[in-house]
Amino acid sequence: MKDHPIHEHHAHQHGANCGHPAVIHDGHTDYLHDGHLHHLHSDHVDEHQLSITTQNPAACTPTHRCDGHESGHRHGTNCGHQAVSHGDHVDYLVAGHLHFAHGAHCDDHGVLQLT
Ligand SMILES: [Zn+2]
Ligand SMILES: [Zn+2]
Ligand SMILES: [Zn+2]
Ligand SMILES: [Zn+2]
Ligand SMILES: [Zn+2]
Ligand SMILES: [Zn+2]
Ligand SMILES: [Zn+2]
Incomplete structure (x- = not known):
């Protein structure tokens, strides 16, 4: 019995230097791939979902001040940042x-630690 969603038809082999950032999720390592968290599980790839938790809340933080990018930066396709699905939205x-x-600000939805 399979008790977790499996990413089908995944020809790409994740690994060190595969080009996808590796992140810490719930104490294990996943690879960020097109906004999904991919977890290597023996001979297949699990699809993991980043849930809304106290560590990663879906909160509005209009006062978030950040050196991560210029003010006025618009996140979107090819904005230079890695997309990550989080709950029902994309961060x-x-x-x-x-x-x-x-809107005009960025909400801080918590830490996603790169390995
Ligand atoms: Zn990869
Ligand atoms: Zn995971
Ligand atoms: Zn907000
Ligand atoms: Zn920030
Ligand atoms: Zn961006
Ligand atoms: Zn979020
Ligand atoms: Zn931002």
């Missing part, structure tokens, strides 16, 4: 924490 990884583009 961007900026200087080791998650930014959610919320």
